[in-house]
Amino acid sequence: MTAFTLPDLGEGLPDAEIVAWHVAEGDHVVVDQPLLSVETAKAVVEIPSPQAGRVARILARPGERMPVGAPLLFFEDAAHKDAGTVVGKLEDAKPPPPRQQEPAPAAFESRVKHETARATPAVRARARELGVDLSQVTPSGPGGSITLADLAMRSKVREAGELRGARRTMALNMAQAWREVVHATLHDEADIDGWQEQEDVTVRLIRAMVAACRAEPRLNATFNAASLALHDNTCIDLGLAIDHPDGLFVPVLRDAGHSTPADWRRQIEALKQLVKDRSLALADLRNPTITLSNFGTIAGTHAALIIVPPQVAILGAGRIGHRPVQVQGASDLQSTVELHRALPLSLTFDHRAVTGGEAAHFLHAVVADLEQPA
């Protein structure tokens, strides 16, 4: 490093006191740039730099008295290291590690195969609550994910949770119906002993209802309680109650009056499949004009069912059984009792809109059609 020494200030003085430095270590200085101020007897004198360069080290402090010729600062010798910036300080890179045998891969590919079950966080949380092992659950959600419903099926704990979906709808609709509709019920039975083997019961019931709607259209009407308007419908949109673990579904056979029994059977099968798949469309459920509930396929004979407004009637068909009936002989004395197959019927109607007589006519027509052998 090159030293800058205190020059002879020309007053014959051997030394001078340093008053102030005008540069700092690290500064880039040029020729004639004032480096420091020193005090002589007569004046405070600025001393210019004799060279350009960078100040490496300052050797004296203000207040110190330095003899002429004493080194005051050192200039850097070597080329100044480029800071590589005008503000701040940039860190230098660390020296690289000794060269390895193999070059490191640019990026690591994950070799772990994703084995765990797919489930959203809420489902996972619920599974933990229920103590269900997700790997044991069959997924039915999008992308093969496990849904809450899948968990519920699997879970041993009966979930006393809030109603959702069809059950919720049923709870709300039935409550409203109970509040509004004035339910009255007629019971009867159809003697179906004359039926052939393998008669399609549901189709016969539908046929009977269609015939009855023609005989007594009032039971196929729409009743608007708010405006007290009663509107007879020519078109028969027959709601068919279908049971499902998720709740009650009532898909509609559209315009049943203009379809054949084969049509009805086909439509029924299609609707049952849709219910099973839970892919019924809103259009399939809208606006039945009258409903059939064939609960007898499970159990029960007669029932007072609930009408969902704005319908005014619902027909319930009970379990087919045998009844003793009187069979007329040539004379009264020759009457006998036989056991005949009978189909119990319950017609619940909205007494705000339908009279007992109208209901009875309807039921009579139902029975009459059912009692035909074919």
Place this chain on the structure above:
Amino acid sequence: MGGDERGNDFSGPREDFPNSVPVGSHAPHAVGVALAFRLRGEKRVAVCVFGDGATSKGDVAEALNMAGVWQLPVVFVVCNNGWAISVPVGQQTKAQTLAQKAVAAGIPGEQVDGNDVIAVRWAVERALARARAGEGPALIEALTYRLSDHTTADDASRYRDDAEVSRHWPLEPVLRLRRYLTDLGAWGKDQEEQLLHDCNQAVEQAAAAYLETPPQPPAAMFEWTYAQQPADLAEQAEAANGSVMGTP
């Protein structure tokens, strides 16, 4: 300029703005301040200082233009020290002077020897008086030379000749003022010594005071972001302070 790690809260005039780092972007602020003075009927002037590089910025042109069209009490002072880091003013603009950019804005512009402390003071005072009197804005170009590197990290020898810098040292303003006052008999050794001593002491004391400032807790970052701290920022502040584990 002033302040420390906690922010720009200096002891000087309380309405002054902190230094503007995006070059020239403060020129419209000065126009806004001048407009405020005028709307309140105050005989005050906003002074806006920037360098030769700033005169290339759109913000500066917009500010000069607005000050002119609204005739606001604002004085723009261009400190033309010949260099914007490594770009000499001849490569900054083809305009022969920076003062003439005032012509485009329709306001008076003049040059002054920026190394002459007395001349600069005279020119600025005149412009301030005119502005106070409602005679509108002005642009003053103070011609000087940047004797140091742009910053202590800069190495100006990469782009300019040391010899050229040396040639400008004799024009250094403090040097000239000292010579002038000494020739007048108005300055001497004792005063020089005292001034150097006082300046040294002030700097040393300020540096010491700064070093003694206790370090701020992390939550200090969040103060003063808004007048009232929003909930999500309060959570971040807590997390930064380590009171709450985990991310917000």
Place this chain on the structure above:
Amino acid sequence: MTDVTLVQAVNLALRRAMADDPRVLVLGEDVGIDGGVFRATDGLYQLYGGNRVLDTPLAEGAIAGVSIGLAAQGFRPVAEIQFTGFAYTCIDQLLNHAARLRARTRGRLTCPMVLRSPAGGGIHAVEHHSESPEAMFAHIPGLKVVIPSSPTRAYGLLLAAIRDPDPVVFLEPTRLYRAAREDVADDGVELPLEHCMVLRPGRDVVLISWGAMMKETLEAAEQLSHENIEVEVIDVATLKPLDTATILESVERTGRLVIIHEAPITCGFGAEIAARVAARALTSLLAPIERVAGYDTVMPYPRTEAFYMPSVDRIIAAVRRTMAYS
């Protein structure tokens, strides 16, 4: 009560603010004698004159910069940028100065300014007039970002923005300027900032949006209700600072979230909401978070515009995807 459009509600709020507080100023291009190209400042110049309603030269950066100077001096400037397409030059002034003046000066200088501008597309406009830059502004520390979706909310939120001690960017949905109309009480009552508004309660899924897209969002909710899907609808209103609590509460209850915004999807503000929900309500989620947003393209020309804008159908489809889980 007066039956007004959204832009008229803005005008009412400006009148009220200027009447109540002499520090409130309005500045911008064509805001004075012309009353603003959308008539947002209609009548103000006639009422208050050129010292409070200033027609500026054409210089958006300076409009923002001058507002900063005025605000630091104690005024409450409300600057209008004619279209948000021209507001990008203001980001320098807002980000580098307005939003950090209080912090830089430790409260010695503050910046209570409002920068208001019509935003959003669907108006069959020429290029650059259909921008949705809210995410860029929301990224700036120290700034507030407010977007009304109805005349009532425009009135109350603008009053709150003007009275706020910090800088606020107020983006007005151009598409609703005249299309939204309702009774607004000119009572000077502000609506709170940092507060998400539940416009419709629901149980099955929550739709979150802001600005003009609230219209499509509410329509989608109404349509879905006919299928017995109960949709909760939230209007964010203040994007920054964000009322995270209201959003989290909705997600915890419903388990399904769809975010709708017109701005391009990548780095849109919906991403911020999604990230906060994922961090704080993950175990409540029954389905992945859906975003229905603009594509990562410039808003197309008028005839193709409808394909870009998030439609009621796209929103409904997103809801259905969430409902397919569990």
